Amino acid sequence: MTCEEALVLLSGHLDGANTPEEEARLEDHLARCPDCRRILDAYSAMEQGILELSEEPPAQLHDRIMAAVAAEAKPSRRRRVRPAVMGLAAAAVLCLALGLGYLPRQTEESTEPVARVNNTLADALPVQEDPSAQEAAPAQEESPDVATRELPSSAAAPATFSVEPEAATESLLVELGDNAASPAVETIPQLEGQAVEVDGACGVYHFTLDAATVRQIIADYSELYGFRTHGDLENAADDTPCDLVIVCG
């Protein structure tokens, strides 16, 4: 066994995580290697040192926490997901994302041509930054039918979004995977303090953020929450406003 392997087993030894076989091999190595014996001593001392870093919280902390809690309403339940309506909610969100993604952006910059508006998700959601398309004049009077921004009326999935499409030029729809048993949206720090439209019944969240932030969220949390994304922002400039729609289900 090399000393490098021994380091891993030394760590496992301190954590009580080694198999008997690993322990035996480690013992064998330690018997022959004074360096690793010293490292074991050093690790043990560090262990003790770390334990001694434990501190009592400052006396006022508890009251501060409870005062902040008291200043809040009851714990929110509005973000609960009702699986029975998720299919409908997801469909509604697709409409929303489609309706939002390709509206002309009301700035002096060139914008996505309205011709891109498309009825299929596969065509519509991935954004391509086509240089020639950037020359196309923003045809605001040809904006897609506003009706596409309205969710299908349904008792099960009430349309509660009010959106400002002129601010958004990109869309990203994110579905949470099966491992998203935790309140994913609440734990994503970039979303904290952001204005959010919440469909109370369905666990559908709609944020408007810049593309860089959305990319960061996707990069940081895709693995954690099993994000399935529809559309990508590869070609969007960092400061491009982006509609981020998250569906928990």
Added chain:
Amino acid sequence: MDTELVRKAAAGDSDAFEQLVLSYEKPIYNLCLRMCGNADDAMDLTQETFLKAWRSLGSFRADAAFSTWLYRLCSNLCIDHLRREQKRKILPLHVEDSDGDERPLDVPDPAAGPEERLSAQEDRQQVAAALQSLEPEYREALTLRVLHDLSYADIAAVLQVREGTVKSRIARAREKMREAMQKLGNKSTSPSSKQTRHERRDAP
């Protein structure tokens, strides 16, 4: 048991929530303290963690352990805090002199005898500085393992990585920390400390 308190707290019972705060404020505070390195930020982050937990309890699902869920909230808040702080953070192993030159922190006096022990307070500062010098993911894994006595499996659940990753991350964290301790001048962590001391003594 947490489950019953969590159920009551989720229904808006702040007395039940206070029991949870009492159980977890110390470990959460200590995780924040190790992650962010100072008491003020640690208090803020601890408060933020519990406030977020209170707000989100409605969507907590009982199939996960409450402690795991709480540590994960806390961990995400700490990591985000560190990202925000990153720019003005130089700390780890060097401090700046008033003239802007960097000098190593806590260089041991070469004239001091090898058996001379650091005071307990210096020792503690050195351990804290060495831990603080690790990258956050190493610092966090090692802290949760040693200070919070979480198993590899629990840490894997908090950090949402595989157990094998936890194991190797902690092993690497220990070695990085030992190296940091050596740089800080702690002789007991050096495998070839006699030689090092000899060289130092020969230096002009």
